[in-house]
Amino acid sequence: MNLASKTYEAGDIASVQELYHSNGWTDGLPIVPPTRDAVEACLDWAMTPPDQLVGIEPVRAQAVTAEKLAINAVMAGCLPMHFPAVLTAFTAMLHPDFLLHGATASTGGCAIFVVLNGPVRLELGAAGSFNALGNSDRATATIGRALRLALINILEVRPGGIDRSTIGHPGKFTFCVAEDEEDTAWLPLAQQRGMPPGASAVTVMAAGAPRQIMNEWTTQPEEILETFAAEMRANLRHYSLHAGNYALIIPKQLREHIQAAGWSKADIAAFIHERARIPRREWADVGKGAVVRDRGDTIYPALESQDHLLVIAAGGPAGGFGAVIPPWLGNKSRAVTMAIGACVDCEPAKG
Amino acid sequence: MAFQVLDPTNEAAPPAGLLAPRPGSLRGKTVGFISNGKEGTKGYFAHLDRMLRESFGVAQVVSRVKSNYSAPADGYIVTEIANWDAVITGIGD
Numbered sequence: 001m002n003l004a005s006k007t008y009e010a011g012d013i014a015s016v017q018e019l020y021h022s023n024g025w026t027d028g029l030p031i032v033p034p035t036r037d038a039v040e041a042c043l044d045w046a047m048t049p050p051d052q053l054v055g056i057e058p059v060r061a062q063a064v065t066a067e068k069l070a071i072n073a074v075m076a077g078c079l080p081m082h083f084p085a086v087l088t089a090f091t092a093m094l095h096p097d098f099l100l101h102g103a104t105a106s107t108g109g110c111a112i113f114v115v116l117n118g119p120v121r122l123e124l125g126a127a128g129s130f131n132a133l134g135n136s137d138r139a140t141a142t143i144g145r146a147l148r149l150a151l152i153n154i155l156e157v158r159p160g161g162i163d164r165s166t167i168g169h170p171g172k173f174t175f176c177v178a179e180d181e182e183d184t185a186w187l188p189l190a191q192q193r194g195m196p197p198g199a200s201a202v203t204v205m206a207a208g209a210p211r212q213i214m215n216e217w218t219t220q221p222e223e224i225l226e227t228f229a230a231e232m233r234a235n236l237r238h239y240s241l242h243a244g245n246y247a248l249i250i251p252k253q254l255r256e257h258i259q260a261a262g263w264s265k266a267d268i269a270a271f272i273h274e275r276a277r278i279p280r281r282e283w284a285d286v287g288k289g290a291v292v293r294d295r296g297d298t299i300y301p302a303l304e305s306q307d308h309l310l311v312i313a314a315g316g317p318a319g320g321f322g323a324v325i326p327p328w329l330g331n332k333s334r335a336v337t338m339a340i341g342a343c344v345d346c347e348p349a350k351g
Numbered sequence: 352m353a354f355q356v357l358d359p360t361n362e363a364a365p366p367a368g369l370l371a372p373r374p375g376s377l378r379g380k381t382v383g384f385i386s387n388g389k390e391g392t393k394g395y396f397a398h399l400d401r402m403l404r405e406s407f408g409v410a411q412v413v414s415r416v417k418s419n420y421s422a423p424a425d426g427y428i429v430t431e432i433a434n435w436d437a438v439i440t441g442i443g444d
Contacts, residue, residue: 006358016354025359034357059423060365071359102421107444153359291390332421 001040003050003067020075025153027145027173031075042070045080046087054087055094057155059101060162064090068154069146076146076174081124082139084340086146089114089202092338093147099333103206104157109165110328112147113207113247114176115312116140117190118200120340121178128180132314133210133249133323136177144174169209177314183252184313186265192311193337205245205310205335206328211235216320219257224320225268229275231324232302236278237286241300242330245308248272249323251315269306276302310335378408380436385428387420392443399439 010016016033020026032038043050043066050067057064066087073086093100093112103110116126116139124139135141151157159165165172181188190201211234215227228248235246248268250258258268281296283289303309308331315321327333374380382403386392396414403409413435415428420442423429432438 003357004362006362007355008358010354010356012352013354016356019356020359023360033354034359035355036357039357062361062365063363064361068359068361071357075359099419099422101423102419106421149359154361156361329421332419 001043001050003036003039004065005067005071007036024158026075027148027152029173031149032077034071034074038074039067039070041080042073042078042083043067046084048087054090057094057100058096060155062155064094064150064154069150072150072153073142073146076149077138077142078146079142082143082146085116085120085124085139085143085202086150088338088340089143089147089204090150092202092204092336095336095338097334098204098206098336100155101162103328103333104151104155105162105164106328107164107166108208108329109168109172110206110208111169111171111175112144112151113171113205113325114140114144114147115189115203115205115247115310116143116176116178116200117181117188117195117203118198118340120200121181126178128178128314129183130316132177132180132251132316140176140178141174144176148172148174171207171209175207177249177312180252180313180315184255185259186255186311186313189310189312190337190339192265193335195337195339200340201337202340203310203335203337205247205325206333207247208235208239208326208328210249210323210325213322213324214320215254219260221258221261221263221268222271224254224257225271226275228322228324229272232272232276232326233278235324235326236276236300236302237282239326240329241278241280241283242327242332243301243304243308244327244330244332245310245335246272246276246302246327247310247312247325249312249314249325251319251322252313252317253320254322255313265311266306268311269303269309272309273301273303273306304331374436376408377403377437379410381411381413381434382409383432383435383438384412384414385424385438385440386414386416387442388416389420389443392416392441395441395443
């Protein structure tokens, strides 16, 4: 395999770490040395030639090749089997709807939230149960980290460089979850968003930090979901009035009540769409009265339409804890879902 | 154990833009503003407009606001730039 990247020599593992840290090539954590063998193994697994163009970031006209993405995936700790998910997620991030430059450069400081669906989760050991949004498993940890390292190194999204985030959030290290499809009657997120049943897919969303909720004192879907809606209203008040994609993480304990009442994800979205909205005058209650002006009675919904809600079944078996994951900034970036391995042009040429 | 490791960066620099010729003076010239439309831009550009006309003799100031403050300037604004002698852009957080 003909790799184009420059090669560096390092005497030992400590020298490798210093080489990468001193050049600004890490997220501050140690990396796995991206050797030729490890990088080629990733590309082989994905049946992708090194010079395959993953896409071009349009604002700065930066090309992203599979080889560079694979180097960063290895550095993040990915195994070859993780690489197709990284490749697909980065392709999705380069979709115009995602507005990658804005989402990665903004002072708003969002992270790339990734949701894995389909059989690939089981092959990779990506778990959507205990500690789903935290350090739940190797696959989600490394896939999410690979995207951040690729942004840093391929697109120069470094703090103070292209990344102008004021505060950012911990999801900028890694922010990936697998949906717990085996333990819910609901349609997987990717299927809800148009992927065929049984397809493995990733969804990417430019996302703020998770806002955790708790409600263990009811079995009524309306009451459980009212807590989620209230957290979304809080986001509209305290952060931004712009409508956009929101994700809800609903754990087993809460979704069992909702499912027992016969509610689907579409029912949840319809309820949330109706309840998660505020009049602009509420900004005056939280110190932002200066921009209410004569529009106090105007109603601002969190979702432009029900389809913009991403409902995700994930979380450990016990506890009434869920999360609202808000958009970076309204609909300026839209969530993108893409099937893994669906590119018919991705096989390397024969011979 | 020695390692041979690969460069994770793009290596190829992004295409460099060319700077337009610098005007020797702004007197009698047309200056365009491209604002990202945030609240803080209003006072800033209003003051700059006054300053350019009164202190630098600028003949005309053309103000344009991007439709999306997180995206590049709209195509019609970029097209207009050719009609200006200088352009000032900025954010107003």
